[in-house]
Amino acid sequence: MSEAKTIGPRPYHHGDLTHALVDAARRLLEAEGPSALSLRAVAREAGVSPAAPYHHFKDKAELLDAVANVGWELLGDQMSAAKAATTGMQQLTALGLAYVCFARDNPALYHVMYDAARDREEVPDSMQSGTQGNKDSAYCMVRDTMIENGADPAQDTHLELAGVAAWCGAHGLAEMASFKQFDHLKTELGGELPFFEAVLSHMGLFPKPQQGC
Amino acid sequence: MSEAKTIGPRPYHHGDLTHALVDAARRLLEAEGPSALSLRAVAREAGVSPAAPYHHFKDKAELLDAVANVGWELLGDQMSAAKAATTGMQQLTALGLAYVCFARDNPALYHVMYDAARDREEVPDSMQSGTQGNKDSAYCMVRDTMIENGADPAQDTHLELAGVAAWCGAHGLAEMASFKQFDHLKTELGGELPFFEAVLSHMGLFPKPQQGC
DNA sequence: GCATTCATCTGAGCGGTGTCAAGATCGGTG
DNA sequence: CACCGATCTTGACACCGCTCAGATGAATGC
Numbered sequence: 018m019s020e021a022k023t024i025g026p027r028p029y030h031h032g033d034l035t036h037a038l039v040d041a042a043r044r045l046l047e048a049e050g051p052s053a054l055s056l057r058a059v060a061r062e063a064g065v066s067p068a069a070p071y072h073h074f075k076d077k078a079e080l081l082d083a084v085a086n087v088g089w090e091l092l093g094d095q096m097s098a099a100k101a102a103t104t105g106m107q108q109l110t111a112l113g114l115a116y117v118c119f120a121r122d123n124p125a126l127y128h129v130m131y132d133a134a135r136d137r138e139e140v141p142d143s144m145q146s147g148t149q150g151n152k153d154s155a156y157c158m159v160r161d162t163m164i165e166n167g168a169d170p171a172q173d174t175h176l177e178l179a180g181v182a183a184w185c186g187a188h189g190l191a192e193m194a195s196f197k198q199f200d201h202l203k204t205e206l207g208g209e210l211p212f213f214e215a216v217l218s219h220m221g222l223f224p225k226p227q228q229g230c
Numbered sequence: 231m232s233e234a235k236t237i238g239p240r241p242y243h244h245g246d247l248t249h250a251l252v253d254a255a256r257r258l259l260e261a262e263g264p265s266a267l268s269l270r271a272v273a274r275e276a277g278v279s280p281a282a283p284y285h286h287f288k289d290k291a292e293l294l295d296a297v298a299n300v301g302w303e304l305l306g307d308q309m310s311a312a313k314a315a316t317t318g319m320q321q322l323t324a325l326g327l328a329y330v331c332f333a334r335d336n337p338a339l340y341h342v343m344y345d346a347a348r349d350r351e352e353v354p355d356s357m358q359s360g361t362q363g364n365k366d367s368a369y370c371m372v373r374d375t376m377i378e379n380g381a382d383p384a385q386d387t388h389l390e391l392a393g394v395a396a397w398c399g400a401h402g403l404a405e406m407a408s409f410k411q412f413d414h415l416k417t418e419l420g421g422e423l424p425f426f427e428a429v430l431s432h433m434g435l436f437p438k439p440q441q442g443c
Numbered sequence: 444g445c446a447t448t449c450a451t452c453t454g455a456g457c458g459g460t461g462t463c464a465a466g467a468t469c470g471g472t473g
Numbered sequence: 474c475a476c477c478g479a480t481c482t483t484g485a486c487a488c489c490g491c492t493c494a495g496a497t498g499a500a501t502g503c
């Protein structure tokens with residue numbers, strides 16, 4: 018759709034087609050949704066021939082993988098920003114809300130992220146669980162926040178299970194939030210965010226704003 | 231792949247191609263996964279020409295919709311069986327486990343079910359929430375079970391939120407359960423089912439087997 | 444400065460897909 | 474028995490992922 022190239026005839030060698038393709042894919046994703054994200058369309062959007070991407074990505078899945086990784090980074094950024102803006106137990110709820118809002122605001126990207134994860138049967142490093150995870154990863158942010166707020170790091174399995182449960186709950190809500198069935202609940206509670214908060218607060222480890230037992 | 235037709239040359243008019251196509255789709259789905267589920271492949275599997283399905287379904291999405299509906303019915307059956315096999319608060323956990331196990335045992339079908347739901351932005355009737363739902367629907371089973379075990383039907387919004395939270399948690403776990411990241415937790419806890427139970431018990435409204443506070 | 448090398452990009456092409464229009468076939472109604 | 478409408482087939486179109494032979498040009502060695 019959008020040309021998005023600066024001007025003039027692009028030189029025969031693009032320079033940085035790898036990134037240009039990922040950007041084009043994200044543009045298409047936002048404008049047309051995941052179903053329109055064909056390799057040929059991405060190449061068209063980037064202004065190259067349909068075969069050009071194969072010199073930068075093994076196949077379509079590898080391109081989508083790269084797009085998904087951008088998504089995980091974006092998600093991590095937004096979650097750490099949400100954590101920084103709050104304190105105490107509220108941080109956990111803020112993390113959950115940031116997660117769900119990211120999915121709401123980038124539904125196509127979120128979908129691609131989990132499609133890629135399903136294909137490789139694991140979520141990328143930026144989201145990885147385990148004791149040695151990257152400090153900025155979403156999972157480790159949850160884990161750290163739990164520890165900072167009194168969870169016992171010695172009870173490793175329990176802590177990890179709590180993190181997994183929180184993650185599952187947030188992901189489930191993220192996927193369901195767009196269903197029309199919940200519209201009446203949203204209006205009843207006064208908006209989308211209160212609905213998210215209410216659902217999260219019904220799950221373990223997402224404390225209510227007014228502090229529940 | 232499998233011929234699955236009885237024998238002899240099928241008459242020109244099939245008789246019940248609508249159901250035959252849905253069956254063929256389910257067979258393909260189980261054998262080859264969701265990516266192999268093309269309309270042409272379904273027609274091939276059913277032994278008809280690629281255009282024949284268009285006399286029974288508006289397009290591919292409508293066929294997948296029919297397949298998804300079969301899935302929702304199957305899920306409902308397994309959940310009601312799980313509920314019947316338990317009593318008291320354990321029923322809620324049993325429902326959650328049945329849900330997650332269904333997704334584990336029918337990953338491709340489960341995927342198609344939620345793909346179809348995403349497209350129409352709502353989950354089909356068999357899963358619908360609300361006060362007037364079908365008695366056999368999965369959501370209403372959860373709701374009824376909660377009421378039977380002491381939840382206050384008067385607090386309608388609270389009850390519905392609890393149901394939504396449980397649903398989100400189960401769906402999240404169902405989608406994540408196949409990720410390799412959790413393998414060590416599964417072995418640590420002694421299997422897949424204990425892992426499911428442990429994660430569910432960390433969420434609101436899925437009581438631990440040994441009854442937590 | 445020139446020739447060579449090699450990553451990059453193009454073009455044509457293969458088999459596959461969803462979808463449609465035109466025509467063949469046949470069960471059921473008059 | 475004639476006909477009609479539902480059903481199925483054939484053929485076609487545009488698009489898809491992917492491959493391969495060849496064009497291009499930036500970088501390297503001389």
